[in-house]
Amino acid sequence: xxxxxxxxxxxxxxxxxxxxxxxxxxxxxxxxxxxxxxxxxxxxxxxxxxxxxxxxxxxxxxxxxxxxxxxxxxxxxxxxxxxxxxxxxxxxxxxxxxxxxxxxxxxxxxxxxxxxxxxxxxxxxxxxxxxxxxxxxxxxxxxxxxxxxxxxxxxxxxxxxxxxxxxxxxxxxxxxxxxxxxxxxxxxxxxxxxxxxxxxxxxxxxxxxxxxxxxxxxxxxxxxxxxxxxxxxxxxxxxxxxxxxxxxxxxxxxxxxxxxxxxxxxxxxxxxxxxxxxxxxxxxxxxxxxxxxxxxxxxxxxxxxxxxxxxxxxxxxxxxxxxxxxxxxxxxxxxxxxxxxxxxxxxxxxxxxxxxxxxxxxxxxxxxxxxxxxxxxxxxxxxxxxxxxxxxxxxxxxxxxxxxxxxxxxxxxxxxxxxxxxxxxxxxxxxxxxxxxxxxxxx
Amino acid sequence: xxxxxxxxxxxxxxxxxxxxxxxxxxxxxxxxxxxxxxxxxxxxxxxxxxxxxxxxxxxxxxxxxxxxxxxxxxxxxxxxxxxxxxxxxxxxxxxxxxxxxxxxxxxxxxxxxxxxxxxxxxxxxxxxxxxxxxxxxxxxxxxxxxxxxxxxxxxxxxxxxxxxxxxxxxxxxxxxxxxxxxxxxxxxxxxxxxxxxxxxxxxxxxxxxxxxxxxxxxxxxxxxxxxxxxxxxxxxxxxxxxxxxxxxxxxxxxxxxxxxxxxxxxxxxxxxxxxxxxxxxxxxxxxxxxxxxxxxxxxxxxxxxxxxxxxxxxxxxxxxx
Ligand code: SF4
Numbered sequence: 001x002x003x004x005x006x007x008x009x010x011x012x013x014x015x016x017x018x019x020x021x022x023x024x025x026x027x028x029x030x031x032x033x034x035x036x037x038x039x040x041x042x043x044x045x046x047x048x049x050x051x052x053x054x055x056x057x058x059x060x061x062x063x064x065x066x067x068x069x070x071x072x073x074x075x076x077x078x079x080x081x082x083x084x085x086x087x088x089x090x091x092x093x094x095x096x097x098x099x100x101x102x103x104x105x106x107x108x109x110x111x112x113x114x115x116x117x118x119x120x121x122x123x124x125x126x127x128x129x130x131x132x133x134x135x136x137x138x139x140x141x142x143x144x145x146x147x148x149x150x151x152x153x154x155x156x157x158x159x160x161x162x163x164x165x166x167x168x169x170x171x172x173x174x175x176x177x178x179x180x181x182x183x184x185x186x187x188x189x190x191x192x193x194x195x196x197x198x199x200x201x202x203x204x205x206x207x208x209x210x211x212x213x214x215x216x217x218x219x220x221x222x223x224x225x226x227x228x229x230x231x232x233x234x235x236x237x238x239x240x241x242x243x244x245x246x247x248x249x250x251x252x253x254x255x256x257x258x259x260x261x262x263x264x265x266x267x268x269x270x271x272x273x274x275x276x277x278x279x280x281x282x283x284x285x286x287x288x289x290x291x292x293x294x295x296x297x298x299x300x301x302x303x304x305x306x307x308x309x310x311x312x313x314x315x316x317x318x319x320x321x322x323x324x325x326x327x328x329x330x331x332x333x334x335x336x337x338x339x340x341x342x343x344x345x346x347x348x349x350x351x352x353x354x355x356x357x358x359x360x361x362x363x364x365x366x367x368x369x370x371x372x373x374x375x376x377x378x379x380x381x382x383x384x385x386x387x388x389x390x391x392x393x394x395x396x397x398x399x400x401x402x403x404x405x406x407x408x409x410x411x412x413x414x415x416x417x418x419x420x421x422x423x424x425x426x427x428x429x430x431x432x433x434x435x436x437x438x439x440x441x442x443x
Numbered sequence: 444x445x446x447x448x449x450x451x452x453x454x455x456x457x458x459x460x461x462x463x464x465x466x467x468x469x470x471x472x473x474x475x476x477x478x479x480x481x482x483x484x485x486x487x488x489x490x491x492x493x494x495x496x497x498x499x500x501x502x503x504x505x506x507x508x509x510x511x512x513x514x515x516x517x518x519x520x521x522x523x524x525x526x527x528x529x530x531x532x533x534x535x536x537x538x539x540x541x542x543x544x545x546x547x548x549x550x551x552x553x554x555x556x557x558x559x560x561x562x563x564x565x566x567x568x569x570x571x572x573x574x575x576x577x578x579x580x581x582x583x584x585x586x587x588x589x590x591x592x593x594x595x596x597x598x599x600x601x602x603x604x605x606x607x608x609x610x611x612x613x614x615x616x617x618x619x620x621x622x623x624x625x626x627x628x629x630x631x632x633x634x635x636x637x638x639x640x641x642x643x644x645x646x647x648x649x650x651x652x653x654x655x656x657x658x659x660x661x662x663x664x665x666x667x668x669x670x671x672x673x674x675x676x677x678x679x680x681x682x683x684x685x686x687x688x689x690x691x692x693x694x695x696x697x698x699x700x701x702x703x704x705x706x707x708x709x710x711x712x713x714x715x716x717x718x719x720x721x722x723x724x725x726x727x728x729x730x731x732x733x734x735x736x737x738x739x740x741x742x743x744x745x746x747x748x749x750x751x752x753x754x755x756x757x758x759x760x761x762x763x764x
Contacts (some may be wrong), residue, residue: 082680084673116716121665210446236763238486245487249449256446273753276726277733284672284737297718301706302664302726306734309669344667351705371667373632433510433703 003053005030011049012042019043060251061260063090064201064226064288066130067155068176073129075288076262081248087313090262093289094279094303095130095157097266100137100145107148113295115152119304122318122343126304132157132181132266132291139165146172157181157291158200159266163190170198179203179289181266182230188215192222201226203264209243213250213258220258227261228289233278234268241285248286262288269293279303284310318343322366324393325350328359332400335360335442337428337435338386339407340367340375348432356436361399365389372407383413387421408434451490453683456482457690457741458652459495460626462541462604463575469600469624473573476540478656478741479692483683485739488764491683496762497736498540499751500577500744501533502698505556505564506548511746512708514721518748530568537748538755541604543577544568549590550581558590562597569601577604577694577744579628584612592619599623604656604694604742606630610641617648626654628694633660633670635678635689642688655691656742663700663707664731671695675738695735698746701728729753736761 009029020041022028031037032053039045039053063077073093080086096114098107111131118127131154135142142165149156150172157179160166166180182203183191195202202224204215212229219227231243247263250256265282267275272294279290283306294300312318322341326334327350339349341364353360365386367375375381390396390404404423406414408430418425429438459480464470476498483491507524508516522528526544533539544565548556569576578594580587592615595605606628608616613629620627629645631638638657645655659678661671675693682690701707707727711720728750732743736758745751 082673082676083669084677119716209448213446237757237761238488238764241486242489245484246448250446253449254447272722273726273729274757276730277753277757280730280733281737284734296722297716298723298726299718301717301723302730305665305706306668306730309665310672312669314669314673348666431703 003033005033008032008053011045011052013044013046015044017044059260060255061248061262062225062227064228064262066093066157066177066179066201071153071155072177073155078248078262078286078288079252081245081252081286083310084314087315088311090288091307091311092283092287093129093155094300094307095128095132095154095289095291096295097132097134097159097291097293098145098149099134100141104144104148107145110295111149111152114154117297117300117304119301121305121308122347123320124308124318126308128154128300128304130155130157130179130289130291132159132179133169135160135162135165139168143168143172155179157289161187163187163194166191166194170194170200173200174198177201177226179228179264181205181264183215183219185211185215188218189222192219192224195226196222196224201228203228203230205230205232207232209246209250209259212247213256216261217258228264229259229261230264230266231282231287233265233282237278237281240265241281244282244286264289264291266290267292272296272299275299276303280306283307317369319369320346320364322364322389324395325362325364326359327353327362328357330359330361332398334358334399335403335405335439336363336395336399337361337405338363338365338389340365340370340372340381342367342369342371342375345371349435352432352435353439356439358436358439358442360439361395363389363393363395363404373409376410376413381410383417383420386417390421390423405438451483451487451683453483453491455683455685455687455690456480456491457679457682457692458655458687460604460653460656460692462577462602462626464600464602464624468602470602471569472575472601474575475602476575481679481683481739481741484679485737486761493762495741497741497743497758499732499755499758500541500543500742501537501539501748501751502543502545502696502744502746503529503533503568504545504547505561506554508547512702512724514708514724515702515747526564527567527571531571534572534574537751539574539751541575541577541742542568542572543579543744545579546581546590546594548581549586550583551586552583553581555586558593561590562593565594566597569598575603576601577606577628577742579606582607584609588612588615591616595619595623595625598625602626604628606656606694607658608641608645610637610644613641613645614648617645617650620654621648621650626656628656628658629691630658630660633662633667633674635674635681638674638678639686639688642691646688652687652691656694657689657691658694658696661695661697661700661731661735663697663704664727664734665706666700666704668731668734672734672738675735675740679739692741693735693739694742694744695732695740696744697732697735698728698744698750701731702746725750725753729757733757
């Protein structure tokens with residue numbers, strides 16, 4: 001809940017001295033409320049006013065950074081419950097649990113696999129974010145495994161109850177801001193001290209949301225700022241989802257600072273499908289970090305794709321630069337397909353064109369990121385617009401022919417487009433999947 | 444000190460749609476499916492009841508599918524050549540809640556099958572199975588307007604769920620469904636305003652809201668899933684806040700979409716870093732389905748038996764209070 005301009009005004013000196021560059025304190029306050037200016041511009045604010053305003057200006061869910069500058073991941077700072085209201089800001093971090101009971105060889109194999117987890121989808125690189133080392137053996141073994149994992153250059157989480165082992169690990173990780181998982185009512189003090197000393201963040205875990213709130217408050221009192229809330233994932237799913245939702249609502253709707261932290265969900269070892277499905281639920285419903293065990297490529301690809309979907313800005317669909325894209329060794333006889341500049345449309349068409357192995361020009365028209373049918377309905381994919389793009393693209397100089405293939409869904413515009421552009425219009429398939437056979441049959 | 448929990452209070456519930464009619468109701472089913480009725484957001488039981496669990500309909504085509512990947516066809520086996528055997532398998536072996544028969548063979552560009560053959564498949568499947576039936580046309584408006592009324596009549600009293608109506612073509616099918624006692628699917632192109640508009644148009648023909656199911660037109664994981672996801676969230680929030688014209692259950696054609704995705708079909712040789720092909724396809728369909736459950740899906744229309752099993756088990760877990 002942000003303060004209004006008037007609320008802020010009450011906290012200012014009300015002297016209208018103009019040092020802030022505004023004619024009055026009220027004008028300054030109104031601008032502050034809009035976040036158009038920073039509080040520091042007024043040299044006369046009282047300490048008390050500062051504290052009140054700063055607390056208010058903090059995001060309701062704290063942004064937490066794991067890792068060092070070279071390899072970091074940021075989670076939190078979310079502002080909504082439903083992505084259509086604004087967007088989800090910091091993609092949920094996805095990581096894998098490495099148990100120290102595995103042999104060194106198994107661990108190395110796992111790490112090799114994890115290194116491969118990056119995929120390109122609709123022009124974006126999607127990848128996993130962190131590794132968690134779980135202690136089940138001696139402290140020495142834990143450190144041994146930590147050293148094996150160090151080479152991988154990803155932020156780390158340390159899953160352990162052993163404060164001596166944690167202390168040793170944190171010493172090695174100085175400056176790398178790892179996450180400690182997790183403090184409960186028993187070890188809260190010791191873990192808070194460790195985290196503070198070594199600049200780590202600390203997750204708190206408890207059986208109920210009330211206890212979580214109390215624990216987080218205690219950690220904060222100890223002076224540690226970087227806190228995560230661990231949800232109980234062994235509960236019935238509806239309970240876990242209820243908890244995840246309540247934590248987000250407390251932060252956003254009640255401005256409950258004790259629960260204003262990102263949530264971490266650690267998934268116990270299950271069948272890979274089940275881990276994936278569980279992770280999918282947590283991803284949709286507010287987890288900031290998900291740790292899982294499965295290293296199946298298909299599961300990782302699916303989960304990262306879901307994250308890409310859920311965290312896409314609904315007001316700003318992924319777009320590509322609208323221009324001409326020659327695919328393969330195009331010649332003056334190569335066909336021309338027209339589509340929108342909505343990433344998904346373009347990359348789907350691109351995939352099929354590549355699969356056809358027929359060198360083809362794809363003309364991407366600026367539809368402000370709308371798909372073919374949406375853009376057509378919104379008059380962003382019109383004969384005028386397409387004719388314009390044809391001219392601007394410079395394709396007319398490159399080709400001997402004047403045949404333009406349009407998506408089957410907009411066949412109705414053929415006549416008008418033919419008139420406007422002077423090109424001959426060929427109606428292509430409705431679905432991109434039909435492109436390869438269509439292109440092959442052209443010749 | 445106990446936290447002051449933020450609980451939402453809703454003023455409206457989603458309508459309950461019943462599919463299938465028992466013998467003493469004028470049909471021949473041995474069970475019926477009720478869907479919808481939610482009084483709150485998905486699986487937040489503390490804020491409102493979910494009287495009916497989400498259900499899974501398995502898709503059966505009247506002709507052998509020619510564009511289904513092998514990981515899908517081989518899972519179903521030889522029955523895929525015979526819609527009646529296929530439907531029986533969905534009921535008996537895969538424990539589907541409903542059958543969803545898609546009359547793909549009716550399409551003029553496909554086999555353009557004569558109406559008698561189509562009505563016969565509908566009747567034969569009703570005869571061979573005991574669970575409720577969803578019936579979908581071929582998607583070509585003209586042809587659907589010709590054949591669906593005949594199929595509707597042939598199944599009179601069975602309380603099918605028939606689809607699909609769209610804004611530009613809803614009258615013929617709505618009239619048939621009204622006359623024969625069926626419910627209908629109202630399809631809108633990922634657009635909450637059109638969804639509402641169509642529901643109003645259909646209601647204006649005196650179809651009650653307990654006989655309409657919304658198809659928000661979902662996209663698969665990686666292929667626009669997030670658009671329908673948010674449209675469903677918005678529509679459901681509006682419904683719970685009192686908008687009755689958006690307060691119908693959702694049907695999501697998950698299998699149709701998921702198995703078109705490259706990731707569900709491509710071989711491991713083609714994309715070695717994507718992992719095993721079979722599991723990838725199943726995961727693609729299952730994760731698409733479970734994600735829509737989080738947005739309020741009531742009926743999931745699915746294809747792969749293993750994906751169906753995974754999602755059913757997940758629904759079992761989700762429904763535990
Ligand atoms: S500098 Fe401070 S005291 Fe002076 S006018 Fe601005 S807000 Fe008021």
